[in-house]
Amino acid sequence: MYGGDEVSAIVIDLGSHTCKAGYAGEDAPKAVFPSVVGAIDQMDVDDNASTENNSGSALDSKNNIRIIDSDKGKGKRKLYVGSQALGFRRDHMEVLSPIKDGIVVDWDIVDSIWDHAFRECLLVDPKEHPMLLAEPSFNAQQQRERTAELMFEKYKVPALFLAKNAVLTSFASGRATSLVVDSGGGSTVVAPVHDGYVLQKAVASSPIGGEVLTDCMMKSLESKGITIKPRYSFKRKEIRSGEFQTVDIDFPSTTESYKLYSKRVIASDIKECVCRAPDTPYDEKAYSNIPMTPYELPDGQTIEIGADRFKTPDILFNPSLVQTIPGMENFAEITPSLRGLPQMVLDSINKCDVDIRRELFSSILLAGGTASMQQLKERLEKDLLEESPQAARVKVLASGNATERRFSSVWIGGSILASLGSFQQMWFSKSEYEEHGASYIQRKCP
Numbered sequence: 001m002y003g004g005d006e007v008s009a010i011v012i013d014l015g016s017h018t019c020k021a022g023y024a025g026e027d028a029p030k031a032v033f034p035s036v037v038g039a040i041d042q043m044d045v046d047d048n049a050s051t052e053n054n055s056g057s058a059l060d061s062k063n064n065i066r067i068i069d070s071d072k073g074k075g076k077r078k079l080y081v082g083s084q085a086l087g088f089r090r091d092h093m094e095v096l097s098p099i100k101d102g103i104v105v106d107w108d109i110v111d112s113i114w115d116h117a118f119r120e121c122l123l124v125d126p127k128e129h130p131m132l133l134a135e136p137s138f139n140a141q142q143q144r145e146r147t148a149e150l151m152f153e154k155y156k157v158p159a160l161f162l163a164k165n166a167v168l169t170s171f172a173s174g175r176a177t178s179l180v181v182d183s184g185g186g187s188t189v190v191a192p193v194h195d196g197y198v199l200q201k202a203v204a205s206s207p208i209g210g211e212v213l214t215d216c217m218m219k220s221l222e223s224k225g226i227t228i229k230p231r232y233s234f235k236r237k238e239i240r241s242g243e244f245q246t247v248d249i250d251f252p253s254t255t256e257s258y259k260l261y262s263k264r265v266i267a268s269d270i271k272e273c274v275c276r277a278p279d280t281p282y283d284e285k286a287y288s289n290i291p292m293t294p295y296e297l298p299d300g301q302t303i304e305i306g307a308d309r310f311k312t313p314d315i316l317f318n319p320s321l322v323q324t325i326p327g328m329e330n331f332a333e334i335t336p337s338l339r340g341l342p343q344m345v346l347d348s349i350n351k352c353d354v355d356i357r358r359e360l361f362s363s364i365l366l367a368g369g370t371a372s373m374q375q376l377k378e379r380l381e382k383d384l385l386e387e388s389p390q391a392a393r394v395k396v397l398a399s400g401n402a403t404e405r406r407f408s409s410v411w412i413g414g415s416i417l418a419s420l421g422s423f424q425q426m427w428f429s430k431s432e433y434e435e436h437g438a439s440y441i442q443r444k445c446p
Contacts, residue, residue: 011414013134017185020411021117024418031121038080038093081116089232091253095261102136130159132418137191145438152433159427162445166191168413169367178363183370185210190348202351204344210370218267219327230262276374282314342383361392367409
């Protein structure tokens with residue numbers, strides 16, 4: 001059908017936090033941008049057309065905007081995709097995510113994200129490239145069929161393949177059997193992979209991911225009286241050389257979701273810079289007098305962060321800690337039923353066949369942005385050693401390269417898979433789609 005080299009397949013991994021896209025065979029994705037978009041209802045825009053013309057946004061001319069007839073009954077809406085377009089504050093712009101609990105809930109937005117990846121980032125014509133898309137390990141049949149329809153009908157791609165996140169992570173580390181712990185923005189999923197297939201009955205998931213940790217960090221700082229000012233809400237003026245004064249600017253038409261998005265970007269950076277998983281379960285007394293770590297906010301104020309550096313990451317191991325954070329009450333209601341990471345790993349392995357448990361214990365792979373937190377690997381290994389059976393040799397593996405772990409263990413697995421010569425007869429081709437319809441994807445991509 002195709003030879004591995006001539007194909008130049010495109011690999012897309014649309015996660016709940018970021019979308020990664022690039023060419024198969026390369027070692028890193030070409031484009032990495034947020035998988036949320038800004039949306040403005042045209043109703044609001046018509047009233048403000050005159051004001052927006054005055055501000056002269058340079059981005060509008062760059063096709064970064066898609067006007068999409070949304071079936072929400074409100075007529076049209078403009079979508080702004082990509083970190084550059086999102087970083088520019090606009091009146092009445094809501095920040096929307098197309099993915100909820102790992103499932104796509106808004107296909108218009110997914111469509112605009114793919115479109116942005118092809119046309120703006122990779123500058124390719126999708127008609128000329130087979131597509132390998134990463135999907136969640138528990139993806140439903142109708143979601144897969146909808147993906148196939150969009151890809152073949154709208155983008156007219158020559159061939160398509162859907163591969164499970166866990167399988168791709170496993171391939172990226174050169175293993176056919178492993179237990180993948182994928183902790184991303186929206187959730188944490190533990191999935192056993194055996195001989196290149198996900199064992200569905202043993203997949204465990206929890207809604208605690210990077211975004212919950214970012215929210216906890218933000219609420220915790222706010223409860224101590226620290227305000228995080230979004231970048232658009234102030235200007236810095238130099239009074240004397242090296243001395244700055246911040247002047248607040250008021251934008252009354254900024255939506256709550258955009259304010260929250262802008263604050264989260266900063267809180268997320270604080271979390272990535274200062275947090276690390278504690279070596280032992282977090283204890284209020286033991287950590288009350290640890291040395292503080294300074295962090296400079298965009299508006300110039302320097303804050304000191306103490307016990308929160310350890311408390312926030314420990315929520316992954318002990319979800320009930322959420323209840324101790326002021327302002328997280330609505331999330332705290334569901335925490336009693338949630339399990340920590342070590343517990344999820346053990347549950348998942350115990351649901352697998354006895355013959356492969358030993359192999360799973362010895363190759364536990366960490367993937368996803370949240371899993372690249374400092375000391376997380378060591379702490380998980382330590383907790384599992386205490387709780388696992390004596391005979392098991394527990395080994396938690398994570399890529400030593402932080403960028404690889406953060407963006408792309410799934411993407412790299414896809415890049416490797418799609419460039420293998422032996423994989424080329426596996427594609428679900430356009431002619432097969434026309435002959436058998438979208439439901440045939442269940443047979444072609446198990």
